[in-house]
Amino acid sequence: MQVDIVITLRESILDPKGKASHHALKNLGFSDISAVRIGKYIQIEVDTEDPEKAREIAAEACEKLLANTVMENYEIRLPDTTA
Amino acid sequence: MNFGVLVFPGSNCDHDAYHALKHIHGIDATFIWHKEHELGNVDGVIIPGGFSYGDYLRSGAIARFSPVMNAVARFAEKGGPILGICNGFQILLEARLLPGTMMANEHLRFTCKFVNLVCQNRETPFTTSIPDNLVLNIPVAHGEGNYYADRELLKELEDFNQVVFRYSDAVGSITPESNPNGSVSNIAGICNKKGNVVGMMPHPERAVETDLGSNHGRYLFESALSHIATAL
Numbered sequence: 001m002q003v004d005i006v007i008t009l010r011e012s013i014l015d016p017k018g019k020a021s022h023h024a025l026k027n028l029g030f031s032d033i034s035a036v037r038i039g040k041y042i043q044i045e046v047d048t049e050d051p052e053k054a055r056e057i058a059a060e061a062c063e064k065l066l067a068n069t070v071m072e073n074y075e076i077r078l079p080d081t082t083a
Numbered sequence: 084m085n086f087g088v089l090v091f092p093g094s095n096c097d098h099d100a101y102h103a104l105k106h107i108h109g110i111d112a113t114f115i116w117h118k119e120h121e122l123g124n125v126d127g128v129i130i131p132g133g134f135s136y137g138d139y140l141r142s143g144a145i146a147r148f149s150p151v152m153n154a155v156a157r158f159a160e161k162g163g164p165i166l167g168i169c170n171g172f173q174i175l176l177e178a179r180l181l182p183g184t185m186m187a188n189e190h191l192r193f194t195c196k197f198v199n200l201v202c203q204n205r206e207t208p209f210t211t212s213i214p215d216n217l218v219l220n221i222p223v224a225h226g227e228g229n230y231y232a233d234r235e236l237l238k239e240l241e242d243f244n245q246v247v248f249r250y251s252d253a254v255g256s257i258t259p260e261s262n263p264n265g266s267v268s269n270i271a272g273i274c275n276k277k278g279n280v281v282g283m284m285p286h287p288e289r290a291v292e293t294d295l296g297s298n299h300g301r302y303l304f305e306s307a308l309s310h311i312a313t314a315l
Contacts, residue, residue: 014265
């Protein structure tokens, strides 16, 4: 099953890339955009059909390698099975 | 006396480190490929600069899982002297052999220039020979050198005398203007609590000959020489 992982900088940490992009958007006239934060999107393919198992594996991968938890948060998104 | 210089795919300051060790200071140097499981018979280790694994994911994040890093961790545990320069510093942070983390430079530009540094801990194996009051002139070359530690960690670093280098102006004043990347508290280099593992963003191996702008980097290698000679 495909699991999506979104990694973002923690709130307390200045995001220079987001700030620079926000500045550029403002220059383009996007006055309604009040903040920009830039993170990473990672797709992993996990060999299981059990969503909880997939979440567990993804979380371990984030903790060990994909995210630096000192400065980043991660969010795991499983496929929507209710649809 | 023999120093190991680690080589990862994408290391590009390994030969500079080798040159500084061997040709300038007469210290035997051996390249150690990242797939090695043992360091062999070395008295010290340099983790050189570069872009290990293309800086994919985060600088140093993938290199820290190379087999050689287990051997480096054991060497660190035994008190062996280890110097991580630039990307080497980033690898040591990712490996949690040093505390804190590295972010993109505040101004988002790759910064390649000479900076001034004050040494604030002359008790590490790489800093004992740095003359008192000397403001070191050593180049930096990095896009991600913005060292970050939260308030708690910062206090800990101060309490245990772990801040080794700070960016300063030419007379040694630690000013916001002399900070090239936005590092918290102008930090350019730190060490672990024992002091044997040192990481720094500036490149001492690129400052060992006056023809190339400065020879202040020599003091770090001379420190290592006398430290190891004393220990042997």
